[in-house]
Amino acid sequence: MLDVAQQLAGGFHALLQLPNLMALAVGLVVGMLVAVLPGLTLVMGVVLALPFTYGMAITPSIILLTAMYISGTYGGAITSILFRIPGEPMDVPLLWDGWTMAHAGEPARALGWTLFAALTGGLITALVMVTLAVPFAKVALSFDSPEYFAIVLFGFTSVVTLGGGSLANAFISLFVGMLISTVGVDEIYGVDRFTFGTSMLRDGIGYLPVMVGAYGLGEVLVRLEQGFASTPMTGDAALRTRIPKLREAWQIRGTFARSSLIGVICGIIPGAGATIASFIAYGVEGQYGPRRHKLGSGIPEGIVAPQVASTASVGGHMVPLLTLGIPGSGATAVILGAFLLHGVQPGPQIFNTQGPLVYAIFASTFAAVIGMGLLGYFAIRPLIKVLYLPEAVVSVFVIMFCLIGAYSEHNNITDLWMIVVFGVVGYLFERYRFPIAPMVLGAILGPVAENAFLTSMISYRNDWTIFFTRPVSCVVLLMAIVALLFPLYGRYRRRHVAPAAHG
């Protein structure tokens, strides 16, 4: 523990270097701006920042993206509460109590509770990262390919079942992503797969063009088809924040505890994320909270639960990314991309090979949470000004960053064609209600799953039972099966149990 504290002190020392501090400040501001703008999502924002990291050292690069990720979980709450415009899907539950409280004449109080919740969730997430990452990495050192395969499979099932919407569509989306990852020369056999004789496809399709195209260009195309209908803000709102007293916060400590736990767990599960955490925390508050019957009427519990959970999920996501090299969300996938671009492979060995970098990231998480609080409290008025920008102007810059981001990876115009293709695919997915997240996760984790599966088969002489005879692998696979059965149970309950209860 003392060693961790010493290393963390070293991380804070590294953070004080000017490039790192600048990356932190820029990341916080841009992350919040991106989350405030309804047309831009947090993942899109992190994606668009990626090309800027090519010319930077690795430490400020990761600090920039992580700071964006953290502050992005708070920014959208402001517009949710004040204008009833959720900046991010994770901010939708804030409409139900946050906006209601603001609408009832207490916007400063609603904003104060959100900021306090984000700060709490953020500090918890930073503590979780520091305390869980080292033991996680030690356990992960004993993992072999069957365990990796089981973990990735669990991630696949959770992203499919927790994401919402049609299960069939989510599965198809996942399979499309996994299939995309097989294009190119196969690593084990050296054989061309789905290249159709083109040199462009022989190099394979990286997950970044898939992500940038589907999330960035695809989303802009969807909004273009709607004629960029969201009107710029014209009015003004009471932009004051009143932080709750500690005594008031202590009265709802149960909500803080429950929602923090939900956030951390949702973060650690690959595929679940801030949106899922936010909704589940609100749902749990509605089921088990002492004032559940008042939820939706503008009470602090309804604001605290989703906000604490969504911010607390960030650290949960960072733990498997750093210790297993497995990103569980779109934003952490981009952060993984930044690691790989700088020649660093996250995994169980990262504490031995890149200890100072990891502790600088940990330190920056603490600093980012504090910075997010200060920014949210003092800079809310100028931040909100971005809502006055016309959507057409913002969107055209989004497209430009998407295209330059794709181009800058290899300085090759052919990569831009990939963006266009996946932009159209992203649009079609949105249009026909196929979720994009499973496709992106499939494209990211597909090669990990295939490698782990084939390595297991080679190592254990094609013995398929190996996934069930090794304890960790077996438990994780059972969790995957439970995750798959969960929506089927929900469907059964809606069809049979709910009508019976009403009848």
Add this chain to the structure above:
Amino acid sequence: MVDRLRAIAPYVVVLAIATWLFDVALHFRFSPRAGSLGPGLWPRAILALTIIVCVMRIGYGLFARRAAIESGTGDLLHDVAAGIPQAAGPAAPPAPRYPLLLLVGIALTIAYVALLGTLGFALATFAYMAAMMAIGRYRRRGVIVVVALLGSLVLMFIFMKIVYLSLPIGVAPFDTVSLTLMKLMGIR
């Protein structure tokens, strides 16, 4: 019946593509070794699962009762939202669609990528940004021109001067514009 056919159309398309790719995956060229699973096993497994899901969804779409289709599948967020009075309020009316705008937007993006190497970054980006803002129903022409001009110059400066990215400068005679701008910005 037309509604049902329209609903299953995406799955029919995915099914057709998956079946074709499955056939392609059956014919990957490699030298088989005893005990090796081969490079086609993994993609074939993915495609087989895709085909199964599509067939099930098509069968469900054609033969299931309408009420069953409308009740959907297990959806966690739906379940959570359904229990909340605020969330169960009146649904927002569907946004109007402008398919022509979409098609023009896609065509402009394709044209931008196709002409980027010829026109160079500055010229192509200026034209593309201005055109996209115009088709995005933004009506202030002066602002469009200024934003497109400043936007393309600022992006060029940031990525070429600060990030050291080698953006396309175009071919003659268009490269003259790029080279002049680079000289003015101090980009080597």
